[in-house]
Amino acid sequence: MTADRHGHLMSDTSAEALASYEQALDDLLFFRPRVAESAQAVLAAAPRSVMGQTLAAYLGVLGTEEKDAAAARDSFARFRSGLDTVGMTPRERMHLAAATAWLDGDMHGAGRILGDLTIAYPRDALALFAGHQHDFLTGDAARLRDRVGGALDAWDEDDPHHGPLLGMYAFGLEESGHYERAEEVGLAALARHPGDVWGIHSVVHTYEMRGRFTDGIRFLDARTDDWSRGSLLTVHNWWHYALYTLETGDTARVLEIYDAALHHDGSAGVAMELLDAAALLWRLYLAQDAQDAQDARSEQHAQHERHDQSARWARLADAWESRDDGPHYAFNDAHAVMAYVGSGRLAQAQRLVQDRERWVAAEPSGSNRTMTAEIGLPVCRALIAYGQHDYGAATDLLLPVRHSLHRFGGSHAQRDAIQRTLVEAAIRARRTELARTLLSERIQLRPVCPYNWSAKARLEERGGDPVRAAAARERATAQRQSG
Incomplete structure (x- = not known):
């Protein structure tokens, strides 16, 4: 048997395949698009390599692409057919079980096996990466932090992959609310590898959650060559740049980025990438809805802005519709519905919901079934209700799930589009006390957030308190100007 550079034995893997495997791991950890090519090189050199096959299986599910997952499931099933496990190592058997569970729809079961793998083999970079992405896709902040944190003690600081592990750990720290520590660890990762786009992404999240959007823009501007092109995370990091810009109030620049x-x-x-696009346009949709109800701009100007947005929504809705996705990942479904509602295609949004309802009724088990039934469908129904201006229904649908949204995946920053929808729905439904409570929660948690203060200003104006409204609006303006 050959062994990887950490001493893990690999059955049916030639020296040539091993070299390609190590390259694929490096590409994976640094989010290089060529990772798929590197993974295929492993299988070209050693078709029966267990680790090569499991790497390909993980690549099939990590992108949340239904068609890729189906192809990976078929390919992996052919590999497993007649497979003699006697010559496999215990580590390989665990990877085989984790990949099989994930491909069969048991994401949470796969995550548990990957957790056991990391305890037994803490220097297994593939298990750590797949587990980390699993925790992100299932919204498990504690595991996102501790899965990597629990393994770091086994890694030498001069290991070339210690840096990207720090970047992963920084993201887990950030999602768990340890923002200063997350920034510190993320910057340590970047000191080792300036082009670690996941490490950059982790630091960016810490600025987002603390309202340091001007610092975030400076940080990204200073590192433009390291993140703005050529990686699997390029679009997502541009999305973060756009969020910062949105906080400054520069909508024109946001649309340029879009x-x-x-x-x-x-x-x-x-x-x-499509869900990033939908999430950004949805924030603008909420803001436009609020602005139209608030100010006295000329109707001609308002119509021009709505038309401009309608064209973007239409193109985005076309892109979602052309995918013809089935029930695969509830988080994606919610963003497809945002696109359909934003483009005025309410019938298409309702058809998606009806399809998922039928699937949930027929599907006995599986991680995505639970995600869809408990979180995905209420969120999709609420988005449709909001698009129909039935703000009371949107509020009633989102309120029971607002503290459990993490269970269908994504980050705090991504899920904030849905949390903002609840705030806007409550304001428009004239649920004044609820809206006041929601905004108080947000302001206490994120006192520097222009959106929070501008929403509070609108709430106070609706409640007939122009003095408090003016004070809140002044806070929002000052924060946009100062960052």
Whole structure:
């Protein structure tokens, strides 16, 4: 048997395949697009390599692409058919079980096996990466932090992959609310590898959650060459840049970023990028809805802005519809519904919900079934209700799930689009005390957030308190100007 550079034995893996495997791991940890090519090189050199096959299986599910997962499931099933496990190592058997569970729809079961793998083999970079992404996709902040944190003690600081592990750990720290520590660890990762786009992404999240959006823009501007092109995370990091810019109130620049980086004619149309596009446009949709109800701009100007947005929504809805996705990942479904509602295609949004309802009724088990039934469908129904201006229904649908949204995946920053929808629905439904409570929660947690203060200003104006409204609006303006 050959062994990887950490001493893990690998059955049916030639020296040539091992070299390709090590390259694929490096590409995976640094989010290089060529990782798929590197993974295929492993199998070309050693078709029966267990680790090569499991790597390919994980790549099939990590992108949340239904068609990729189906192809990986078929390929992995052929590999397992007649497979003699006698010559496999215990570590390989565990990877085989984890990949099989995930491909069969048991994401949470796969996550538990990957956790056991990391305890037994803490220097297994593939288990750590797959587990870390699993925890992100299932919204498990504690595991996102501790899975990597629990393994770091086994890694030498001069190991070339210690840096990306720090970047992963920083993201887990951030999602768990340890923002200062997360920034410290993320910057330590970048001191080792400036082009670690996941490490950059982790630090960016810490600025987002603390309202340091001007610092975030400076940070990204200073590292433009390290993150803005050529990685699997390029679009997502541009999304973060756009969120910062949105907080400054520069909507024109936000739309420039959207058109140039998030969604355009050359976009790949993959789910992870489309949901970023939908989440950004949805924030603008909520803001436009609020603005139309609030100020006295000319109707001609308002109509021009709505038309401009309608064209973007239509292109994005076309992209989602062309995918013809089945029930695969509830978090994606919610963003597809945002696109359909934003483009005025309520019938398409309702058809998606009806399809998922039938599937939930027929499907006996599985992680995505639970995600869809408990979180995905209430969120999708609420988005549709909001698009129909039935703000009371939207409020009633989101209120029971607002503290459990993490269970269908994503980050705090991503899920905030849904939390903002609840705030806006409560304000428009004239649920004044609820809206006041929601905004108090947000302001106490994130006192520097122009959106929070502008929403509070609108609430106070609706409640007939112009003095408190003016004070809140002044806070929002000052924060936009100062960052």
